[in-house]
Amino acid sequence: MGNCLKTPTTDDISLLRGNDSQESDPNLGPPPPYQERVPVYHPSPNVSRPANQLTEEEQIKIAKRLGLISHLPTGVYDGSVKKGKECVICMCDFVLGDSLRFLPCMHTYHKKCIDDWLMRAFICPSCMEPVDAALLTTYESS
Amino acid sequence: MASMEKRLQKELQALTKDPPKGVRVSPDGTCRTLSEWIVDLDGAPGTLYEGEHFQLQFKFSSRYPFDSPQVTFIGTNIPLHPHVYSNGHICLSILTEDWSPALSVQSVCLSIISMLSSCTEKKRPPDNSFYVKTCSKNPKKTRWWYHDDSV
Numbered sequence: 001m002g003n004c005l006k007t008p009t010t011d012d013i014s015l016l017r018g019n020d021s022q023e024s025d026p027n028l029g030p031p032p033p034y035q036e037r038v039p040v041y042h043p044s045p046n047v048s049r050p051a052n053q054l055t056e057e058e059q060i061k062i063a064k065r066l067g068l069i070s071h072l073p074t075g076v077y078d079g080s081v082k083k084g085k086e087c088v089i090c091m092c093d094f095v096l097g098d099s100l101r102f103l104p105c106m107h108t109y110h111k112k113c114i115d116d117w118l119m120r121a122f123i124c125p126s127c128m129e130p131v132d133a134a135l136l137t138t139y140e141s142s
Numbered sequence: 143m144a145s146m147e148k149r150l151q152k153e154l155q156a157l158t159k160d161p162p163k164g165v166r167v168s169p170d171g172t173c174r175t176l177s178e179w180i181v182d183l184d185g186a187p188g189t190l191y192e193g194e195h196f197q198l199q200f201k202f203s204s205r206y207p208f209d210s211p212q213v214t215f216i217g218t219n220i221p222l223h224p225h226v227y228s229n230g231h232i233c234l235s236i237l238t239e240d241w242s243p244a245l246s247v248q249s250v251c252l253s254i255i256s257m258l259s260s261c262t263e264k265k266r267p268p269d270n271s272f273y274v275k276t277c278s279k280n281p282k283k284t285r286w287w288y289h290d291d292s293v
Binding site: 042046048088089090091092113116117120123125126128 | 145149152205207208209210238240242243244246
C-alpha cells in the first residue's frame, strides 16, 4: 500500500518492546488477507444478501427505505417515555442517554434495534401498522 | 450475535421463572445450547387435546429476533391437527411472513396452544403425505399458503 510509514519488522518490535514479549499472543497467526467487508442487506424479511449481489430493483428499494427511515423522528431517552420503558426488540429497559426512534404509531424503540428491523419490513413490530401509510397520514393531518 | 444471546437469555429466564399455563421449558433440551430449545406443551383443558402432552423444538439463528425461529413439533406425540404435518411442521403465519421481533417464544407457544384449542376435528392437513415426502427439513423453507383462518 502507498504508505510512507516504515512497516515495523520483527526487529523494530524487539527494539521497542525490549524483552516485554508477553503482550503478543503466540497463538495469533498472520493477519487474514485484506478483504473489503461487504455490508449485508435484507431486501425482504428472512432474506440476506451482500450489497454487491443485490438486484437493481432491490438497491432502489433499499435506498428508498433508508431515506424514509431517516425521516422518522429520533431522540435520546431522558426518562420521559412513561409508557413502555422497554424496547420490545432487545427486551432491555431504556437507559438514560439511549438513542431512540419514534414511529408514527407512537411506539418507541432503540434506534439501532428498530432501524435493523425497518430495513427488513417497514411495519411496526408492536402494532403491525405499515410505517409508510402512517407516515403519509401524519403528513396529511399536519 | 451478542444481542441475540442477551435476548434469548432474558426470554429463557422469564419463561422458566414465570411460564404461562401449559407451557414449560423442557429440562432435557435447553441447557445444551442457547440457540436450541425444547418446550413442553399441554393440551388446553376443555379442548380436543385435553390431557395430551407435546414437545416443541425452537431453533434460533444468529439474526433472531429479526429472523423468526424455526419451530416444529418433535417426539412421539405430534398433534393431529389440520395445520400440523405428521413430521411436526406447523403451518402458522407468525412463524414466517407475519413474524415480528415483538413476538417471543412465549407468544409463539401461546399462539400454538390457541391454534390447537380452536380445532373442531382432529385430522392431518389434506396434503400431508405429499408434503412430508417432498418438504425440506427446515419448515421456513416451505412456501406456506395461509388460506384457512378458521383453526
